[in-house]
Amino acid sequence: MTNGLDALAALSDPTRRTIMQRLRGGPRAVGEIAAGMTISRPAVSQHLKVLKESGLVAETRQGTRHYFAIAPDGIGALRSYLDDLWGDALAAFARHVEKERAS
């Protein structure tokens, strides 16, 4: 399932943000993603799983190799969530101003 909230939850972790930054250049295998990181490779795999479930990252297979890449749809859901948030906030502001006019 993909929605903005899942994506926000996934990105609340600094390691997962680091992983996302590493994927900016294009698809990477787990080993490439984990290179130079202080956490174990299984831990990186676990983070990738969370990112995948949030819809931010997609996994593809080429033969026996697994690659991970940023998934545009997941980022779109996140933007949509924040877009809604500001839309609701401004609408609430307008109601506040109109209410005063009416009273």
Added chain:
Amino acid sequence: MSNAEVARFAVPPIEKSIVVRCDLERAFHAFTAEIGQWWPLQMFSVTQAKARTATIEAKIGGRIYETADDGSTHDWGRVLSWSPPSGFSMTWHPGRIGGPHTVVELSFAAENGATRVRLVHRGWETLGKDGQGMRENYNGGWDKVLGQAFAGHLERAA
């Protein structure tokens, strides 16, 4: 990855606009000094159901924060520029303070006897962009905006 795919990741800033039927001064005052009266705290706050009000301190460097029912305060950001009644901008990193940040800009303009309010939220949109071209102060943007502030929100949604 093709260039087209990369481009799709360059999410633009969020831009919003709304017209309210009052003059410029009133709109600016209502947005800032009265934010505690209209901000949807249930939808967006650090302490969620415990949040009681929100405050914008009217000065450069002023805090934007919420106050919870136990009296504790939780920062959302800091005022970067303050030009009443035409606009103001603030850093936006609810739940944390200091360091890199995203920026929300508000501008107010008279329009046919009413006031147009424009909002631009930028700095969080760099996810997926080439890190080489990324401005330094964007680096921690995700941390601030998307981090702790939403934790309670997310737990409820789960």
